[in-house]
Amino acid sequence: MNKQPRKSPPVPSQPNFVKILHCLIIISLFIMIGSGLQIYNATPVFGGKSGWSFPQWVTLGGWLAGGRSWHFTTMWVFALTLLIYGIYILLTQRWKRKFFSEQDLKALQVGKNPKRRIYSWHRLIYTGIIPVLILAIFSGLAMYKPAQFHWLSGLFINWQTLRTIHFLTVPISLLFVLVHTIMGIRAGGLRLTRSMFQP
Numbered sequence: 001m002n003k004q005p006r007k008s009p010p011v012p013s014q015p016n017f018v019k020i021l022h023c024l025i026i027i028s029l030f031i032m033i034g035s036g037l038q039i040y041n042a043t044p045v046f047g048g049k050s051g052w053s054f055p056q057w058v059t060l061g062g063w064l065a066g067g068r069s070w071h072f073t074t075m076w077v078f079a080l081t082l083l084i085y086g087i088y089i090l091l092t093q094r095w096k097r098k099f100f101s102e103q104d105l106k107a108l109q110v111g112k113n114p115k116r117r118i119y120s121w122h123r124l125i126y127t128g129i130i131p132v133l134i135l136a137i138f139s140g141l142a143m144y145k146p147a148q149f150h151w152l153s154g155l156f157i158n159w160q161t162l163r164t165i166h167f168l169t170v171p172i173s174l175l176f177v178l179v180h181t182i183m184g185i186r187a188g189g190l191r192l193t194r195s196m197f198q199p
């Protein structure tokens, strides 16, 4: 019998522009988290001045003012990258092809193909992090300029709730990075992961 060599599936290709934005979001997210934890340590959200704090090695900035400088400078990179990505996926209609869709919902509800189901989970997870990152920006803005954005701060009930919600975006983002990395590998192997990082 004539055995044909198995053809491997085509390497997924991602636009360079998306790869750059994806990298910028990863780098700026980690700077935001490290500097945010530095600011947190000055007055812990849970338990006040003598409350529960983070070890120095997970923080960035050295002291409160250093943490604030990193946080408020990187905030621009983080927010502008997300804004540019949002405009890009709307203009190119990329969100229709790449984000969680009705077909994904069907695949998860009644689909029998395990590969397709994993891919749909993967898409659901990275689609779901976008509102969390937007919440991180808006809750941060509400604390950064509470006088100018009093209407925004008012939406969060009180200051402690606002701080808690802003803080919770940290563990959610960290958990997301872990699950998203694993799901990316499960959905498309290292080839898919490489496709998002290799120039």
Ligand code: HEM
Pocket (backbone or CB within 6 Å): 012, 018, 022, 025, 026, 029, 089, 094, 098, 126, 127, 129, 177, 180, 181, 184, 192, 193, 194, 196
């Ligand atoms: C740190 C925060 C991260 C965020 C917010 C994030 C978000 C996203 C988003 C929104 C997409 C869809 C992009 C598009 O196609 O337009 C995506 C795709 C992807 N991400 Fe991430 N990502 C992050 C970190 C990572 C990490 C650390 C890895 C792997 C080590 C990774 C691997 C991938 C892969 C492989 C895809 C391509 C998915 C596909 O085409 O099916 N991401 N990510």
